[in-house]
Amino acid sequence: MHLLKNRIVISILIIICGIYMWEFWVKPITGPIYTEAVADYKHGNYIHSLELLDRAQRIDPNDAAILALAGWNHLKLGDPKTAEEPYFRRAYELAPYVEDITLGYAYAEIALGKHEQARMLLDKLRQAGVDTPDMLVAQGALYRALGRYREAAEQFQQALSRDPANELAAKNLRELLNVSGDLRNIKVEFAPLVRPAQLQVFFRAKGDFFERKAGANWEPVYFAGVTLSSALPGFYPADSAADPAMYTDWINRIGDMGANSIRVYTIMPPAFYRVLLEFNKSRGSRPLYLLQGIGCGDPPRDDMFNGTYYQQCRNNIRQVIDVIHGRGDVAAGNGHAGGVYTTDVSAWVAGFMVGDPWLSHVVTSNNLLHPDIQKYEGAYVEVPAGTATEIFLAQMVNYTAEYEEGTYNWQHPIAFINWPTLDPLRHPTESTLLEEVAIRRAQGERLPTPTGPFDDDDGVSVDPMKLHAREKFAAGYFASYNVTPYYPDFLNHDPRYLAVRDAEGSNPFLGYLQDLKAHHEGMPLVVSEFGIPSALGIAHFSPAGFDEGGKTETQQGQLLARLSRSVRDSGAAGGMIFEWVDQWFRQSWVQRDYEVPADRRVLWTSPMNPGEHFGIMAEDPHGRATHTLSGSAAEWADQKPWYTESKPGPAVPVGDRYDPSRDLKSLFMDSDEAYLYIRLTVGKLDNDNDGQPDWAQTNYLLGLGTAPQVGGLTYLPFIIPIRFPMGMSYAIQLAGPSSARIWIASTYNPFRIAQVEGIPSQTTLSSKLGWRASVSATGTFEAQISEPNRRRYSRDGRYFPPQRYERGILRYGTLTPGSPDYDTLAEWHANLQSNTIDIRIPWSLLGVTDPSSYKIVAGLERDGTVMTTDASGFYAAAFSYRPLDTARTRPIMEQGHPVSDALPDLAGPASLPVNSIKPYRWAGWSVPRYNLRLKDSYAILQKAMPSLTAPPSRAERPAEAGGVRRGAGARAGR
Template structure:
């Protein structure tokens, strides 16, 4: 090889650019200034693999390069990824923040609009000393693969090949993509190829599809391509993957460049054996990167995995992972797994291209050391993400890429998706119980976040425009004023009492009515029977008492996992209307498992998500708590409640869960609004009858409703989460073991 700072000038390409206009010339010239190495065969290289490292050509020599990256999605609140709403200005603003955080690589999963590549080249041209490099993903026909379970079907093969051609053309600014639903389109003229770190081919592989492909095409378990080929140990699916990776190499070679290659993989299809994994499907088949090798591709090839600390379940159950301790002396199964995976991939780089936890109210899986899939404050999210990244660096990996840059409201999670209806409106509100929506380091907050702060100060309510709030004329003893407001994430309540609220002496209750039915009597109501039932009951008191509970007959968790699936014990008397029982709001975090699907019986696991934390939601406060629900100071009490905890399946269309519905499908109904029934329970007399007498003076059907208009557009704002600064510090301090050799 010989060093060369300028890419070979292609006069034909220059002519085309000149025809397009002088204003486009900088795309070409910027790319030509990127320092690279020319191979003996005439290709340009900026990155390559060497042993178990990735190297970058800089200052006329190859130097170790450790990836500190971030995954960037394709959506904004109010949109789905296929709508591609992100503008060039958005990208440029985000790139500056990503750079400031200390990241050096951005990974995208699929082709972004032309604006993305234009912004990347423009940003790097202005920041030539520390550019942001790109790890470009190529989306596989995921839905077809899962549905048809055969990667060798001609239509799947050709669709993937076309996606590869389109992706390479988009990165090198040499393609015009026609409009197609759910896909990026437009004219691509910005050449981002010189800023490319590598190609990340495919998506997480469905194990049933992989096994079925291997069985159907056992005789096709080899591939000998132009640049990549399989080893003698390869399976049919690995041969298919080698062919796709080779296709990427062939397409890129047409542009005179070579970059390192990898394919997407995850723990479910890793090449290790996990005897402690309870579910057979999570350890049934392997997709092994060592069964593919670069035959004539100087830029090389590396392994990449998505590795989260809470999935699959063997992170909690496998004794083989209980042998390694972290710096705090704790058994650390994540660190143990990283070590085993690194040991398997000898003499080749390995990278964790997805890791992280969400800062969400809800959670979907439990992990060791509290590294659950959700249930974290933004501060806790940052601390866990930083710890995971440090372990990735300590175990000799080539880098780590955190998931994800921005929150994405459209995302769904297995344990809340059945309660988000209609499904096609999921992007119009932020369900903080859906952890997948809140992995971002850049928060996408509903419009009253930071405007109505839960801090016990009513001044922000006084300053809120009249059309965005409503005073409820309740006349209930003990309450001077009650106000309500809402946004895309929460219902907000402010109560001014006629005395200072003291949780040691009293409890504050809000009964909530959204639809006909519910509990008209309950122990909390004493001897009074209401004229209309309550769906939920909010109690504010001591820390352990403050929560929102749901009428037992309305509770979707019990109805689905108890009545429909038979995974929970069910008391039939609690399922009837007006059962008089309010139950804790819960989410499933692990389904009941039994043979033959699992090796042994595991009961359903569930967590309470209705606990209401007291704190401040003011992001400017040193005491900021992203999961705080309420605060009280003097006679002012402020509260915010996630829509789903009130039974809403889509607040943007005024849709709530109904009481009807059989089997696994729960019906929805339209609400006319929210009625609040507040009362104060004094601890001293211990007589619910006394408060019930006061309640009886105010029939529920006579109470005013809080109403709002359906919405089709969202208002939101972005803000760096607390986790951003914590990970920024980690990215700046990390000293990778790989670079200390």
């Protein structure tokens, strides 16, 4: 027994000695590893810091400091879930009152939206007496996440007062207040609210126009300006550009253009209002007035009286009014910016525009849901008889006036947003879908009965004239319409509108506005949006040339000036050009389905999408400044050639003096957010010295395999058969300034022109539903056709055929101002001095649905959904050939022109080694590069604006002149 006790004691001593030896002699020390990990963290090397901490954790898995630092690294890497569990939660269990651990845990919970848990953690720290700058910053972060921006700003400001070097506090405060520079004297608190004793009205709707208070008098004013959205490339409107210097530049340029007003759709960042106020104070008699939008969005299940939606609209109204009076505390979201707003611009606000241009099915459904809502009597507006939608809008207009006067004792003119689709006029040429289906069936067409909802362009109306301003509403009420000059189709088809002319010819836009103004007689009518895009692609044709796309920047400026004059000549009280700056996030129906994934749409720009290019200021892809199609050697100086010839001269010379033009020297490739760029260098373009390339003697063909092993043909058109097993999906033919196009392989084309079933004399452009791209040895190359205007029927059965164009025709020119070939839409150019041919092809003409992530078209589902696959690279080959007159009349796949030269090099007269064709794979991106640039349209509008912004003359104000204005098409549509 005694021996047993001794053995136990000895064993315990051995264990204790072993533990001592492990802890102090054998066990690795975590201290140096942790110290190195901290240094990596401070230098932003988060991945390496985590690798070190992983080693340290294996040594000591319960060290709270190691766990916490791992959590901070994961937070910095944007992974709050991993930061929370297992790191911060476990560290907090081990050391619940260590500030650094608790703050990290709270930040992780904030990032995960667990705001109540974060509040409890911070409360425990506060109860423990922690009141450091870092604690204040964390509290500010929680307030910011909760949308309590002013309280957040106060916390960040307090943190900076104690720790002026606190970068996180400074960053947050700058973002919330949208300021730059010194933050020491920045104003965070709202000024005390003092309601003026007398009602303040600086603008009023009077008769057909507006008036502005000028001392004791009222002066007439006409609004001529631009609309402004501020989503820069890579962002959506909710993430509006916030750089104060940018707003200073923009507002100064808008003012210098001669505009006197800006329309914004929703709440802008705080810097916008601050800069606007500073500008107006400095400009004296040439200020910029603000037309402020108040959006509601689409109602759930088309019910505008849904309780949550109704209150959200009222909340939006309150927020906007607080913002323009310098007392806004707004959380970003729902398509608008946020922040703390302390700048009062109420004296410069010309009016509010409430609501949205809803689709017709929303209005129809809302009216059907609430048939008993037929009248309304508010303190400011009334509707003796109207639809549920008109009553809803009247209530929102009334609430806007009520809240502003009740809170601030101010009034501003108010309108609701409308558009031609919902106008109160009747348009005989605009049939509804069901009317058109009946007409088409009567013509013999076989088609199923369509299912709703139906978005007709003359099926339901919302009439501003049904709202009457009451005596209490001193600022008054006006009508606001967004009007495009090319759509709806009744602008293009109605003979009464087409018959209206201005100094430049037929002007259906003016005709429609005259008709619209005649209906709104005695009420100011603001055309709150009209525009023309400077895009390569076309989304809708107009018989007057007011097309949605296909216009150069010069043409854009000329048309915008003409349309601006039309707005004024119609008797309207103002017109807002859509829009100041291009917006990459905007979509157009002609491209929308082929721009996927949708969440990456803002990362690139398509010249074929007109919706992106309405701006007077361009958001150019970064390559435009470099690739001007001018032939300059400097533009490609930093690029290595993709192919170079192995020996001089064409591989198969013809033996005439034009062989140098067939000698292909090198091929370069580059790309950016909009285009694939190609440069082809030849021996000599002009060999007969006539000042032109030798197009009659030499043509060029470039094959592009954009979807290798996915879609394309194994042979190219025009030339003798040369096999490409991977498949060539596109062929670029260059045969002269007016004879260049990009063809698409029939096995890769998702569209076809088909006969209308039951009416074989009519055709339509349709999608190949259920189609899969394929590589084939049989087929042809086809023109790329677009159909901006589908076939239509008027209510009386008149047929309007579809309007199509070949979008694959390449425009000749350069991007160099002053050049005789200058064209802002140019896609290719041949330069005699450098003997180069420069090409830029929009990604959308190459089947690319997202160049930033290499997505290309692979097929269509039965429902029309575009299927995509990843592009492994573009295979390119270039050829020169002498066009034979005898072959030109044959089908393009059978012409068989002999090839003179090729890149990569030919192995024989009709042989190109496949392994010599290299795939070009560009660098993808998650952050786009771009440049802002004033378009040529700016200077044109600058010349036009002085006559547009002049106050309306007495003759234009019939109420004062003793007459009544009636447009040329007055009430013709009713």
